[in-house]
Amino acid sequence: MASVDLTTNYLGIGLANPFITGASPLSDHLDTVRRLEDAGCAAIVLHSLFEEQISQATSGRIQNLDPSDKRFAAALSYFPSSESYAWRPEEYLEHVRQLKECVRIPVIGSLNGTSAESWLRFARLIQDAGADAIELNMYEIVTDPLVNGITIEHGLRRVVDNLRHELRIPIAVKLSPFFTAFANVAHEIERVGANGLVLFNRFLQPDIDIQHLGVWPRLDLSTGAELLLRLRWLAILRGRTRCSLAVTGGVATPEDGIKSILAGADAVQMVSAILRHGPAYFTTMRDALSRWMESLEFARIDDIRGRLSLAETESPSVFERAQYIRTLSGWSSWLEYQARPSDEESKLPS
Numbered sequence: 001m002a003s004v005d006l007t008t009n010y011l012g013i014g015l016a017n018p019f020i021t022g023a024s025p026l027s028d029h030l031d032t033v034r035r036l037e038d039a040g041c042a043a044i045v046l047h048s049l050f051e052e053q054i055s056q057a058t059s060g061r062i063q064n065l066d067p068s069d070k071r072f073a074a075a076l077s078y079f080p081s082s083e084s085y086a087w088r089p090e091e092y093l094e095h096v097r098q099l100k101e102c103v104r105i106p107v108i109g110s111l112n113g114t115s116a117e118s119w120l121r122f123a124r125l126i127q128d129a130g131a132d133a134i135e136l137n138m139y140e141i142v143t144d145p146l147v148n149g150i151t152i153e154h155g156l157r158r159v160v161d162n163l164r165h166e167l168r169i170p171i172a173v174k175l176s177p178f179f180t181a182f183a184n185v186a187h188e189i190e191r192v193g194a195n196g197l198v199l200f201n202r203f204l205q206p207d208i209d210i211q212h213l214g215v216w217p218r219l220d221l222s223t224g225a226e227l228l229l230r231l232r233w234l235a236i237l238r239g240r241t242r243c244s245l246a247v248t249g250g251v252a253t254p255e256d257g258i259k260s261i262l263a264g265a266d267a268v269q270m271v272s273a274i275l276r277h278g279p280a281y282f283t284t285m286r287d288a289l290s291r292w293m294e295s296l297e298f299a300r301i302d303d304i305r306g307r308l309s310l311a312e313t314e315s316p317s318v319f320e321r322a323q324y325i326r327t328l329s330g331w332s333s334w335l336e337y338q339a340r341p342s343d344e345e346s347k348l349p350s
């Protein structure tokens with residue numbers, strides 16, 4: 001496998017391979033991070049420090065926020081403690097310092113908030129603690145019918161713009177897919193100085209408890225089904241933005257990782273798959289990518305990155321069209337097939 005070069009560049013930072021750990025409690029324990037590094041994880045994104053944690057730190061009213069809510073405990077019994085989501089800002093900084101001493105892979109801090117207020121200055125402290133980059137998670141569900149899309153997009157730009165003036169390290173922005181014209185949002189964010197886009201934020205969805213007539217925030221690990229939306233937008237943006245592109249959400253297998261790179265990802269973030277299979281899954285991902293590249297005689301990641309992007313593919317309409325008559329009519333034939341009595345199934349054309 002030595003003949004294949006997996007090195008890549010994300011946010012201007014050299015990585016040994018494209019596979020990295022996404023923002024999550026996987027970064028919380030030094031031992032876990034060492035195991036991730038040993039298994040071949042090429043960089044790590046810390047769990048987020050939330051805007052409220054920073055803005056309330058001085059008043060001593062730091063709250064447990066998503067996803068440390070006790071109601072998540074059952075769903076999350078198999079992953080590391082979520083206590084760290086209650087870390088105070090100084091503890092977060094100390095953790096960055098310790099990680100930088102204990103591993104050689106790049107360490108990316110994460111901030112989660114929506115406003116362009118003074119809490120953003122905290123990013124500079126994360127930078128000064130040694131973080132190699134910052135990932136900004138803009139998590140917001142806008143419920144006010146009087147707030148329009150332009151206002152939200154303007155706010156987003158302003159946050160990135162403010163951060164750009166605070167920081168010398170690269171900034172990645174983790175975005176939601178729910179914009180009417182996502183390509184324009186990406187373009188505007190690049191224009192104000194983002195170095196990378198992370199596609200896409202995955203929202204916690206509230207679920208309804210019909211026994212207790214209550215609503216509770218639900219956190220499920222992802223499946224590969226979530227990847228397709230990411231593949232489409234990686235493919236659309238590849239070659240149209242100077243930003244690095246990372247995928248997050250639904251990379252469950254080595255095949256998913258390869259698809260993400262073919263669509264245009266510079267870095268492939270993983271959380272759910274690592275929580276399921278453990279840190280050694282990074283070795284599986286890396287080795288499978290090497291073997292696949294060797295089998296098709298690709299020598300470098302550059303040879304495959306974006307090879308099936310909108311700009312490179314021979315059938316760009318696959319990415320551009322939301323409804324495709326041939327696919328939809330194929331689906332109705334499948335339904336007809338399912339509806340046939342089972343004794344007739346063998347007579348159907350294959």
Ligand SMILES: Cc1cc2nc3c(=O)[nH]c(=O)nc-3n(C[C@H](O)[C@H](O)[C@H](O)COP(=O)(O)O)c2cc1C
Nearest residue numbers: 022023024047048137202222248249250270271272
């Ligand atoms: C337990 C858990 C904690 C997470 N914490 C954060 C966080 O602090 N900040 C953030 O931006 N994303 C967070 N995420 C989202 C992940 O970074 C990632 O975007 C999402 O899980 C989709 O990737 P996956 O399909 O590889 O799991 C968290 C996800 C999980 C499962």
